[in-house]
Amino acid sequence: MKKKFILLYSAIFLCTSLFAIEDSTFSGYIGLLAEAPAKKELYSQGFAAGQLDFGGKIFIRGEIQLETGDLLETSPLRRKEDLNTVLNLNELSATYKYNHTASTHFFSAYLGNFEPAGSDIFLQRQFGIQSIASPLTETYKGLVSAPFNEQYGAGLAYTVKFASPLAAGIYMTLNRDDTTGIDSKALWTNLRFAGSYPYVTFDIRGGVNCPLQKESESGDKVIFLAKYLLIDGGAELLIGNRYTTSLFLQGGVKNIKISPDKPSENDIDKGLAYLLAELRMVFPHMQLNGTLFGIPDEYLSEMIFFHHQAIEAAEVEATWERRSNDSAATLGFDANLFTESIYVGERPLTAGAHFTVTTPGWGIFDALEDKKEFVKCDKTMVLSPYISLPLLSGKLTGIASVNLTGLNDSDKKKNEAFRFMLGYKTQL
Numbered sequence: 001m002k003k004k005f006i007l008l009y010s011a012i013f014l015c016t017s018l019f020a021i022e023d024s025t026f027s028g029y030i031g032l033l034a035e036a037p038a039k040k041e042l043y044s045q046g047f048a049a050g051q052l053d054f055g056g057k058i059f060i061r062g063e064i065q066l067e068t069g070d071l072l073e074t075s076p077l078r079r080k081e082d083l084n085t086v087l088n089l090n091e092l093s094a095t096y097k098y099n100h101t102a103s104t105h106f107f108s109a110y111l112g113n114f115e116p117a118g119s120d121i122f123l124q125r126q127f128g129i130q131s132i133a134s135p136l137t138e139t140y141k142g143l144v145s146a147p148f149n150e151q152y153g154a155g156l157a158y159t160v161k162f163a164s165p166l167a168a169g170i171y172m173t174l175n176r177d178d179t180t181g182i183d184s185k186a187l188w189t190n191l192r193f194a195g196s197y198p199y200v201t202f203d204i205r206g207g208v209n210c211p212l213q214k215e216s217e218s219g220d221k222v223i224f225l226a227k228y229l230l231i232d233g234g235a236e237l238l239i240g241n242r243y244t245t246s247l248f249l250q251g252g253v254k255n256i257k258i259s260p261d262k263p264s265e266n267d268i269d270k271g272l273a274y275l276l277a278e279l280r281m282v283f284p285h286m287q288l289n290g291t292l293f294g295i296p297d298e299y300l301s302e303m304i305f306f307h308h309q310a311i312e313a314a315e316v317e318a319t320w321e322r323r324s325n326d327s328a329a330t331l332g333f334d335a336n337l338f339t340e341s342i343y344v345g346e347r348p349l350t351a352g353a354h355f356t357v358t359t360p361g362w363g364i365f366d367a368l369e370d371k372k373e374f375v376k377c378d379k380t381m382v383l384s385p386y387i388s389l390p391l392l393s394g395k396l397t398g399i400a401s402v403n404l405t406g407l408n409d410s411d412k413k414k415n416e417a418f419r420f421m422l423g424y425k426t427q428l
Helices: 002-016 119-125 306-317 365-371 371-376
Strands: 024-037 043-056 059-066 087-100 103-112 153-162 166-177 184-196 200-211 213-215 221-225 229-239 246-258 273-283 287-296 329-344 347-359 379-389 392-401 419-428
Touching: 002 273, 024 229, 043 087, 119 166, 119 184, 119 200, 153 184, 306 329, 306 347, 306 392, 329 365, 365 371
Parallel strands: none
Antiparallel strands: 024 043, 024 419, 043 059, 059 087, 087 103, 103 153, 153 166, 166 184, 184 200, 200 229, 213 221, 229 246, 246 273, 273 287, 287 329, 329 347, 347 379, 379 392, 392 419
16 A cells, blocks of 8 residues: 555656646635534544646645544643544545547546545536535535545546536546455446536446455465455436425445355345435525435434434444344434525525434334334434524534434433534635
């Protein structure tokens, strides 16, 4: 892996050197979120992303993510024995753009999570559109909404954008597979097809992850050996646009194991199936989004409006015996009522509230298999009023999230039902 870092950094340095004589432009984004439960705790997360454009031919992109533990746990005047900050590289990439008469071609080398399925960053980069992602999946851990099917690794990508609003791409990523508990290298091959029209926008991506082994079961050395394959993919579809009533659909699967030796294992990990269906209704002075979702628990904590639900899901996972061997997922419904018709000077602000009902420990497949128990299971209800104000060149967002179910739970402290968040995002 160190050699891959050196090669990529060398390529980036060479590209920037070759194009240093051309006009270059920089654009960047910064986001920071502070989160405080009612008890004496303070957590934070954030990201910084930037792009260097050398003459419209070479693009260097980078993004890092920052996350801290409780900042109030230890006095800042004392030296801490343990670090409570995590810094992660989300993306480091270099892209060469070649313009042809009827198409545009992009050749990329990257480290990190490059244009993942479940995010709309590919649509934004290729077609210059605004985000179509659900506001429910907003995060402060990266520039885009919380993605599904993350594939962190080093790789190469080729994308072609046609004269019509269509684009296709292929990705080759070297990553690591730990689905069996044995850490080994894996080669992930992925195909993508996307388009953006006035009333239809879509992005489809899927691929095969091939774990590579260098030794057979008999102990013989091989160049590489693939005992099984992992299938994953995702899709986004927007019917309509941001100015009309529309329907947004998003889905994906991850780690479907295909093994010729054990056909009985060729099944989907039901906890790693992702589903989100959102009806976006536009009225004269307000909008209402109704969202039905089934989200793997490992992604709940990434989304700022699901922090209460993620806590509940973790408690269920720790105290209950799973109904199956599948990974945990949470099924729920959210209603987001908001308005953008209030102005501060000439700039609009957004004010609204999310009302969310979830069933911790119950995924969509669990509900379908045991409908009677699902109807009677415990529900978590959360109300999250929020307001987003324009500030300088960015947006300041305040959220007060209340776990309504927790207020009536005698086993919990009342102050644990409240969480307050203040976030800021800006473009440099």
